[in-house]
Amino acid sequence: xFGKSRKKRVNAHGKGxxxxxxxxxxxHGYRVLDRNYTTNVGEVDIFATDERTLIAVEVKSRLxxxxxxxxxxxxxxxxxxxxxxxxxxxxQFRLFGVPVxxxxxxxxxxxxxxxxxxxxxxxxxxx
Numbered sequence: 539x540f541g542k543s544r545k546k547r548v549n550a551h552g553k554g555x556x557x558x559x560x561x562x563x564x565x566h567g568y569r570v571l572d573r574n575y576t577t578n579v580g581e582v583d584i585f586a587t588d589e590r591t592l593i594a595v596e597v598k599s600r601l602x603x604x605x606x607x608x609x610x611x612x613x614x615x616x617x618x619x620x621x622x623x624x625x626x627x628x629x630q631f632r633l634f635g636v637p638v639x640x641x642x643x644x645x646x647x648x649x650x651x652x653x654x655x656x657x658x659x660x661x662x663x664x665x
Contacts, residue, residue, distance in 0.1 A: 566654075608653075
C-alpha cells in the first residue's frame with residue numbers, strides 16, 4: 539500500500555513539474571510539439587521547437603535538495619534512452635537534417651522555480 543501512494547504522489551509531482559516546464563517554455567517563445575512521447579524504448583517528457591531546432595526536454599522536479607539537484611538524476615542510461623527516443627521521433631516525423639539539442643528543465647516545486655539548462659548533454663542520435 540505504501541508503495542502505491544508514494545508512486546501516485548511522485549507522479550503528481552512529476553506532472554506538476556511538467557506543467558510548469560511547459561508554461562515556462564511557452565512563455566519564453568518555444569512551441570511545444572509533444573508531451574510524454576513514448577516508444578518501446580522509453581519516453582521524452584517534452585518535444586519543443588524554437589522554430590529552428592528540435593529540442594528534447596527532460597523535466598526533473600524536486601520538493602527539496604535532499605537527494606541532490608534535479609539535473610543530477612539524468613544519468614548515462616537516461617541520456618541514452620532520450621537519444622534513442624529522439625531518433626525515433628525524427629524518423630516518425632521525417633525531421634532529417636533538423637538541428638537537435640537536449641535540454642533539462644529543473645523544477646523546484648516548493649517555490650515554483652524553474653531552471654532551464656540549455657544543451658544539457660550531447661545526444662547519441664544516429665539516424
